[in-house]
Amino acid sequence: MSKTNKKFLYVNRKAPHGSIYALEAIEVVLIGAAFEQQVSLAFLDDGVYQIARGQNTKQIGTKNFANIFKALGDYDVRTMYVEKESLAERGLDVSDLMEITHDTDDAEDLPSIQLVDRAEMARIMADQDVILSY
Amino acid sequence: MSTLHTVNKSPFDRPSLASCVAHCLPGDSILLIEDGVLGARNGSASAKMLVDAMANCKVYVLGPDATARGMAPDAMVTGIETIDYNGFVELAVNHKRTQSWL
Numbered sequence: 001m002s003k004t005n006k007k008f009l010y011v012n013r014k015a016p017h018g019s020i021y022a023l024e025a026i027e028v029v030l031i032g033a034a035f036e037q038q039v040s041l042a043f044l045d046d047g048v049y050q051i052a053r054g055q056n057t058k059q060i061g062t063k064n065f066a067n068i069f070k071a072l073g074d075y076d077v078r079t080m081y082v083e084k085e086s087l088a089e090r091g092l093d094v095s096d097l098m099e100i101t102h103d104t105d106d107a108e109d110l111p112s113i114q115l116v117d118r119a120e121m122a123r124i125m126a127d128q129d130v131i132l133s134y
Numbered sequence: 135m136s137t138l139h140t141v142n143k144s145p146f147d148r149p150s151l152a153s154c155v156a157h158c159l160p161g162d163s164i165l166l167i168e169d170g171v172l173g174a175r176n177g178s179a180s181a182k183m184l185v186d187a188m189a190n191c192k193v194y195v196l197g198p199d200a201t202a203r204g205m206a207p208d209a210m211v212t213g214i215e216t217i218d219y220n221g222f223v224e225l226a227v228n229h230k231r232t233q234s235w236l
Contacts, residue, residue, distance in 0.1 A: 044153065045153055125137065128231060129230075131137075133233060133235065
């Protein structure tokens with residue numbers, strides 16, 4: 001058990017299936033989740049494509065890790081910040097994203113995705129102890 | 135407490151520098167390393183981004199990476215400070231966190 005509880009933010013800025021960044025990030029998130037820190041994820045720039053609805057990698061023969069995001073609530077990863085401007089620049093809105101939820105002691109199926117604008121995202125980043133970028 | 139932002143990709147290849155500048159807060163520092171130093175050249179399309187950023191933030195270039203790419207200090211946007219590896223370490227310890235823009 002760690003003595004200090006730090007705020008970790010994983011920053012995801014890459015599209016999911018053309019490079020290894022996104023898969024590496026989710027694997028590190030899963031490892032980090034075991035250490036009982038305050039973990040949240042940020043999706044901006046092409047990173048927003050990682051949580052797009054309807055991903056299916058069957059025909060390209062790679063692991064479809066998108067569904068792992070839906071399971072992160074079970075690891076107490078309850079907050080995923082998504083940048084509004086990054087969605088809009090790509091012709092996306094929140095309805096194009098997967099539904100990702102988590103449970104708390106008091107309630108079930110709470111939404112994990114929080115839309116924030118660019119200025120809010122900057123403030124969120126400035127509030128972290130550790131930032132891990134992918 | 136402030137953030138040290140590092141950028142290691144060319145601004146002409148991807149929007150890492152643009153995104154960095156857009157998320158930089160007053161008092162933060164930006165350090166261009168590896169191919170990121172290519173954005174420091176005066177007269178380049180990225181120069182204005184750095185000039186605007188310098189209104190609120192300090193901008194640094196890692197000298198060995200600039201030298202390796204043939205960029206002399208007088209070819210860079212005015213106001214950018216060139217540092218060596220020890221300077222990189224100092225920046226890292228003088229900011230609360232480091233964020234890499236890849």
